[in-house]
Every structure is written in structure tokens, then in C-alpha cells.
Amino acid sequence: MTDQQSATESSNNLVNQWFGADFARLHPLLQRLHLQGGALEGDVELTYGRGLAGLIGRRLGRRLGLPSEPGRVALRVEIGHDAQGLHWNRVFAGSQRMNSLFTPHGRYPEGHWSETSGPVTLQLGVAITEGGWFWQPRAMRLHGMPLPLLLLPRSHAYKRIVSGPTGERYQFSVSFNLPLLGQLLGYAGELEMSAS
Structure with missing residues (x-):
């Protein structure tokens, strides 16, 4: 591939x-991941x-394709994009799949992404903090029906690069909470780029 082809694809x-x-404010590893695609692997801690x-x-976890038991589980995330949008296909514990399609709307910073995973669609803005990508939930639909703000789970999700003894790794954290009830579910961990 020539430099001109690479620049055109980018x-x-x-x-x-x-x-x-x-886009240049994102950490270079996050830029590369979203330009070239790839797969990340590692262990995450799943909690309910x-x-x-x-x-x-x-119940929400089952609908999303998450394992039913909490604990440390292997996670593989395959990232790519096509004309439909940005694909994040997660495989938990080698068999439980959670496929998400992110479609862009508008432009950063006022625009948002719509993430569809099974019956749930989230409207997500983005904040860039120290090179990391932090989602900002704006709305949620369940089976196409908007949830009232009082019933809307609060989510906290990000992806960023952290340095450790083995080099730089992709750190992920996703959690959903309901007002008054607390945490519904969450998973977090550090992943590395897969060779395959």
C-alpha cells in the first residue's frame, strides 16, 4: 500500500x-485501532x-450476550468498520457473543454515536480525556421505545491506553447503574492487540 492510498483510507x-x-487528540494506539481495525484479547472482571x-x-446481561456468572473471564474484541458503521464484536469466555454496531451522527463534539446491541440502542456522545475515549450517554431505547429519564440506567464507559510492566495496553471499563438501586452490571480489564 502506498502512502497516498493509506492517507486516502484514513x-x-x-x-x-x-x-x-x-482525531489526532486520541492516543496513537487508539487511532491505529480505529483506522486499521484488529482484535484485542485479555481478561476482564465481570460483575453484577x-x-x-x-x-x-x-437479565440485561443475558439479552446482551454476557455470561451469567460474575468473575474473571476471557474477552476478545474484534473491531472493524464498513459502510454500516463501526463494529465491536465481543466474545466472552470463548463462546458468549455481544455484537455492537455503532453508527455516527453529526460530528464531534456535538454529534453522537448510536450503539445497537440486541434490543438496546444507546445514544452516546464522546469526550476525549488524556488521549482516551470516554462515552457520554444521552438516551436509551429498549426494543425501539425510549426509556424515561428516571428509568434510564447511568452508564460509565471508556477505552484508553495505560502503561504497565509489559508495555502499553488497551484499558476498558463499562458499567450500568440505576438511580437508587446501584450497579446493574459491569466489566473492566486490560487487553492487548491479538496477533491473529
């Missing part, structure tokens, strides 16, 4: 187009809430 990339000049929050979290 400028045609959905993520690059959506961020515009601010307690009581009613845990019950709701497990």
Missing part, C-alpha cells in the same frame, strides 16, 4: 471523519449488582 474512515481534526439491581443486571 480520510475515508468513519471514526476519523466523525472526529475531524480532533446485588439484590434487585443484580437481578435486573443479569
Whole structure:
């Protein structure tokens, strides 16, 4: 591939187009991941809430394709994009799949992405903090129906690069909480680029 072809592909990339000049503010490893695609692997800690929050979290987790039991689980994330949008296909514990399609709307910073995973669609803005990509939830639909703000789970999700003894790794954290009830579910960990 020539430098000109590479530059053309970069400028045609959905993520690059959506961020515009601010794409350069992302950590270089996050830029490369979203320009070239690839797969990340590692272990994450899967958690569910307690009581009613845990019950709701497990039901939501089943619908999203998450394992039903909490604990340390292997995670593989395959990232790519096409004309439909940005694909994040997650495989937990070698068999449980959670496929997400992110479609861009508008441009950074006012625009957002719509993430569809099974029956759930989230409207997500983005903040760039110290090179990391932090999602900012704006709305949620379940089976196409908007949830009232009082019922809207609060989510905290990000991807960033951290340095450790073995080099730089991709750190992920995703959690959903309900007002008054607390955490429904979450998973977090550090992944490395897969050779395959």
C-alpha cells in the first residue's frame, strides 16, 4: 500500500471523519485501532449488582450476550468498520457473543454515536480525556421505545491506553447503574492487540 492510498483510507474512515481534526487528540494506539481495525484479547472482571439491581443486571446481561456468572473471564474484541458503521464484536469466555454496531451522527463534539446491541440502542456522545475515549450517554431505547429519564440506567464507559510492566495496553471499563438501586452490571480489564 502506498502512502497516498493509506492517507486516502484514513480520510475515508468513519471514526476519523466523525472526529475531524480532533482525531489526532486520541492516543496513537487508539487511532491505529480505529483506522486499521484488529482484535484485542485479555481478561476482564465481570460483575453484577446485588439484590434487585443484580437481578435486573443479569437479565440485561443475558439479552446482551454476557455470561451469567460474575468473575474473571476471557474477552476478545474484534473491531472493524464498513459502510454500516463501526463494529465491536465481543466474545466472552470463548463462546458468549455481544455484537455492537455503532453508527455516527453529526460530528464531534456535538454529534453522537448510536450503539445497537440486541434490543438496546444507546445514544452516546464522546469526550476525549488524556488521549482516551470516554462515552457520554444521552438516551436509551429498549426494543425501539425510549426509556424515561428516571428509568434510564447511568452508564460509565471508556477505552484508553495505560502503561504497565509489559508495555502499553488497551484499558476498558463499562458499567450500568440505576438511580437508587446501584450497579446493574459491569466489566473492566486490560487487553492487548491479538496477533491473529
